[in-house]
Amino acid sequence: MDNKKGIELIKLEVLGCINEKDRESLLKMKEADENFPWKVLAEYQNLIALLPLTLPLIYPDSDLKDKTATKLYKIRDEIKAKLDAKKPKEVINEPLIEEKPVVKETVLEEVEEGVQFKGEEQHLDEKVPTLIQTPVQEKTVADSPKYNVEGKDTATVKSVLDRELIEKITRDYFKSYIEKELEALKQGMKKNRLLSLAFFLFTLVLIVVLYFIG
């Protein structure tokens, strides 16, 4: 391949100023040429990304963070679906008979943790017994009879779990704002107290001075 031509096209691509014809030939080079200068592409991508550093820094309004959090909350269903898709389907080899009743709260906690931290989700999976006693059935953790709450319909329980999961995703996000707001409020109260004290002392001194003048 003509490496020089490739590099010249790379320069245009990283600037976002490449016409369709050049874009196509660059794409072909990327796909077909085993000697494509990937390292050069990486260097130019990094170089161009430095350009914003030359601009005077502007800070976005502080409430934009809250607006972003609201947007994230709105896409909770989509994220939930992604989380569900990430849960590995597993083979459970255990009797279908309910072993012992499990309280609802425990189930909620376990599933919440499983979704929040991938590692723990895998740990949950490891708890599944491996003894073959009944024909093999494909099930998810939430579908397991172990998680059936006192004979209640699994779908009902799952809907409760789902709601909890969605809330979990956004809860932490909002929590930190509240903490910050509280901190700011405390600081404000502290300042007010000091001001009141100073004002009180000033008034006291004024009264004493007026008394002696009088």
Add this chain to the structure above:
Amino acid sequence: MAESNTLTDAEIMLKIAGYDSKALEQLYDRYAPILYTLIKKIVTDKETAEEILSDVFVIIWRHIDLFDFKTSNVYTWLIMLARNKAIDVLNRKGGKVTQDYTDEYEKEKIIPKLSPETEATELNKVLEKKEKIEGALGSLTDAQKYVMELSYFGGMNEAEIAGKLKIPAMTVKSKLQVAIGNLMQKLSEGGK
């Protein structure tokens, strides 16, 4: 919070991949100013810039799986993502892009595809290069700087730049190539 402040950008991205919302907040705190600065330069309007910035973080949250954790070049990925999104909004407003904004479109046109041979880059390391890049940019001719600005921040293609400057498109192309080549050379010299 003190612990999360010590996390590298790549570690934060890993936590985001586990849908850790606090990690996303941490990334926002770290990157919002530089991304907002870039976006504001491109679209100029404050409200639009704010909208784009929050959209960028939604994209990160939704498509974190498209980030290459092998190379973990967080800085360049985020800058390219913000630039692509801002240019797209600019082009749509100007009627240059009429294609529907679908999930596929976002994956194809907005989410950056970095070279597989890129290296991990973090904001704190990049900030150390601020003076160098300013110096290197200062060494370019005014014409070179101008065409680069029209292209990178203005989102103009070579035909548009050619029309604006009343010069042939081939000249625009070669000016851009020389400008970025010189910039790379000056930066490399400065790094020695």
